Amino acid sequence: MKVWRLRNEWDTISPGVYRQIQAFDDNIMLMVVRIMPGSIVPKHNHRNVQAGLVVKGKLLFKTDRGELEVSEGESYYIEPMENHEVHNITSEEAVALDVFTPKREDYSAYTRLPDATF
């Protein structure tokens, strides 16, 4: 078993959007994302499947086909290469847990070894 502790170190994705990679292997990668009120994850896509859960608050997802709000406790699934952008249109911070499969190779620099292994 391996454990990754929460650290007070957040990478900035875009203004007001912060990322922390957590548990991962080659197949899977967990990432906590904090999105401040009014902030946006700009439109992008990637070859990885992305699934995730809104842990706190509410997020507005936009794809080329439509848009939808996803609230705390609800989950989403984004196909490989599907364009998507994410907005926090509320007045409260939103937190999501994103899961990628396979891991995001382009995020290798943001990973860290587990804090505990046993």
Next chain:
Amino acid sequence: MKVWRLRNEWDTISPGVYRQIQAFDDNIMLMVVRIMPGSIVPKHNHRNVQAGLVVKGKLLFKTDRGELEVSEGESYYIEPMENHEVHNITSEEAVALDVFTPKREDYSAYTRLPDATF
């Protein structure tokens, strides 16, 4: 994109331990688990990799090799076939998001179609 809404329907895994399968495909499955104070996920293992994040509260994980507390915002990784049990030894409900890869075939009966697809 697909979205699974939170529902007020929870499957009981063991006394005081409740499960709700969220987003999934063949490779990946997200599951919200609520563990009441004093409740236990009994020792078990499965062929699937399990990674997860403690969304609320604190959980004590025990494996054949040791035990460790994992707190809100921290993540864990459990190898295929690794025995593990999970205890909520606090006085507050704990919530975790578990991610399995590949999906748990034995949980097929607990999955549901997305509430929105676009």
